[in-house]
Amino acid sequence: VQKAGYEAPTPIQAQCWPLATAGRDMIAIASTGSGKTAGYLIPALSHVREVRKRALAEGRAVTGKEGAPVLVLAPTRELVKQIEHEAMKFGGSLGLRTAALYGGASRVGQVRHLLNYPHIIVATPGRLLDLAECGELNLTKVSYMVLDEADRMLDMGFEKDLLRISRYVPRARQTLFFSATWPQQVQRVALKFAVNDPVKVFIGKVSDRPVAALTITQLVKVVHQLEKLDELIEYIKSKPRGSRILVFVGQKYRCDWLAENLSDHPSYRDIRCCAIHGDRPQMEREFGIASFKSGRIPILIATDVASRGLDIPDVTAVVNFDMPTDAESYIHRIGRTGRGGKRGEAFSLMTKADSGIAKSIVNIIRESGQVPPEDLLQLSNSGSSSSGQQNRGRGVSGGRSEVSVRQTSSGFSGRRDGGGRDYNYRQDGGGSRDSYLDRRDGR
Template sequence: MTKFSDLQLDPRVLTAIAEAGYETPTPIQAEAIPPALEGRDVLGIAQTGTGKTASFTLPMITRLANGRARARMPRSLVLAPTRELAAQVAENFDTYTKHLKLTKALLIGGVSFKEQDALIDRGVDVLIATPGRLLDHFERGKLLLTGVQIMVVDEADRMLDMGFIPDIERIFQLTPFTRQTLFFSATMAPEIERITNTFLSNPVRVEVARQATTSSTIEQKLITFTPSRKDRSFGEKRAMLRALIQDEGEACSNAIIFCNRKMDVDVVAKSLKAHGFNAAPIHGDLEQSQRMKTLDAFRDGELRFLVASDVAARGLDIPAVSHVFNFDVPSHAEDYVHRIGRTGRAGRQGKAFTIAVPADDKYLANIESLIKQPIPRGEAPAVEFDDSPDRGEHRQPRSRHSSRDRGPRRDQHRAEPPRTEAPRPEVEAEAPPPRREEPRREPRRDDRRDRRRDDGPSPAGMGDHVPDFILRSFARVAALETAEDVAE
């Protein structure tokens, strides 16, 4: 069996690995580290959680152990799709570089540009960034990428989902052609394959079997129910979630609750808090300081329930999670394995509950086809659903329906002719006699038209609507011309 000591890593790196408690590399580490140490391009295909962060950080540190960075010109670059993943990569570098004097900088949103500029100005060996913030620094003239020797693209499939592929292509073009490129992705979509063919030079392909089986340490249960009404589905799912948590009792020490949409993450977190549960949301629209604060509170045990979206929680290593609740059935089958893999880690026991409605049947079929087994069905807890209108997701559709109901009445009222009632007899008797109409004076416009005919010819192109001052000026000119003719 291969050990880290067999991989020709720097002795100081091996010491840090041993202090972190690792001896044996994972399959992707064992296959990717040797060609990376040789300076070859590597194309790694593996799921999150297979240890690929160390498969590029360890050879990078070994190759950068000798040398010195120049101001505003980092020696290596690591791109990650989310702030949390970038911060996690930075933590890995801190762990493995404790015995080396290598500098690093983390460029992510939500942090002051001034602080990040100060780090770049001093020179960094390792620059870890999200694509958007990296290009912001470059466009401000604070960063040069011409000194990059090693470039890493992590979670490329997630970057594709988040629309970062054009930014990655631009960043590649800003780096030297002679760089070493380490590219990691869970899937090989056509756009990603095109990038690898364009920017990687004869890469070593390292493919680890995709994680298609669930851990035996995770107890899975599928809870299905049919909502009483379509517009009450969201509220009844929240009630079902609360009932499942209450049935687990103290066994549910902490849990991650996954939703498919960011707006649902906020609503579910607020609903849990309103019912006395210690919960907080985490998704891509939150400020970075708030996201890190929420994650730290969950890791430290101060927060019991973390309501998350897939993008925000992707790849995060949070130990000792007792439960996972899929509030929504994931639309991608692979995400199911990824989600429930947040529990039952390192030999611990865990539980994963999935709440499903009839509309989720096609997604469940894809998941069970992937994991090659049916998800065990669980008994739904007894829940008394509230008949009051749902105050969550479906408020807007109901208001739309009500506005449509009100719309025709407004149109009908607008189309009706005004009602006229016959005058009452007593009103007719009391009405004053009609006034004699006096002959009206001719409008001034006609006066002007008459004067214009008397004073002289009409100005060409002016029409009937000619201001008085123009008429007077033309009349004056006509009078002068007449006087000159008379004089002649």
């Protein structure tokens, strides 16, 4: 843990570690970026060690045909790969093996990884169920089960798959259930999985919808559509050179267009950037994410395919070059910065076309203890307001055991500048999708 750079536990880790290590079932509600991955992985390693000790004492094997003792379920392959990376980082020194199972990759290759007898399996529900039902995966020895971003899995329609998976794992297991929100559906499913007198842990504000992390400073600027590129350039130039900046756009062709125009901008030609979206091959997307994570390419341009699951340390800022259509996506996007208790910044470029979500953004900023800028307030009053944020989050009560941890935040107001030069953009996206990610190198 110390080698990984951890100096002190985050609030969710401070609650998870003693409870999970003690073998308790747990339902934890915490915002994105709270450090929950380490919150359940560190106790998982301890759990595997205890299982191995008991097995050795009884003269039997721990893995192999008997199956892995730890199972982690996550909604997307990006998140699965990130959890796998963290598990390997923490468990490598202990000789523990991890296998990642997800769609969009070779099924045969993943089955081959299972033959290495992993101690920890990290999987998306669909691929896990596929391998379990065809007999390629044995889950009968799972004794430590984690559902990460459970609300997202339910949003994606995985409830039936999750319930089917529960039939393959022993009921006498320890379950850790993590969610960023606490609506009725999540409450109902949580109690179907965490059945052994679960402790409920609530970190920060708890509501029936996502809330922004208090570690993120939210800045918004209302501009004309043709001013966006110049505004993005100026924002990037205002940050220290090499800062990791994640830029979100609304459509796939916009990724390629922005990567090309950002690199070719006359006032700032040496921006190293790459673009990832759903039409990119999986290997190319993984290379782009790895280059961004290493700092080789400091600007990553992405559609919402990258908005969940990315856990890249020290992301300086998230930029909404194009606004999402709903408040939940906005919160998931900006949650890529300000993670693990570190400060981050979100900069959103809004136009008149975004008036429908403006009211929701105003509410999110206010709920974070910050002050929305005047031009955003005017935009929110100029068009139809989103209904997604009308219902305030309700406090949570009931259950068996509860732990509540509250965080505070300092206020920060938005800003507005003038200027900007007109830029036209091509509707065809400008540039081949097959060209290499690093536009500056021209490969």
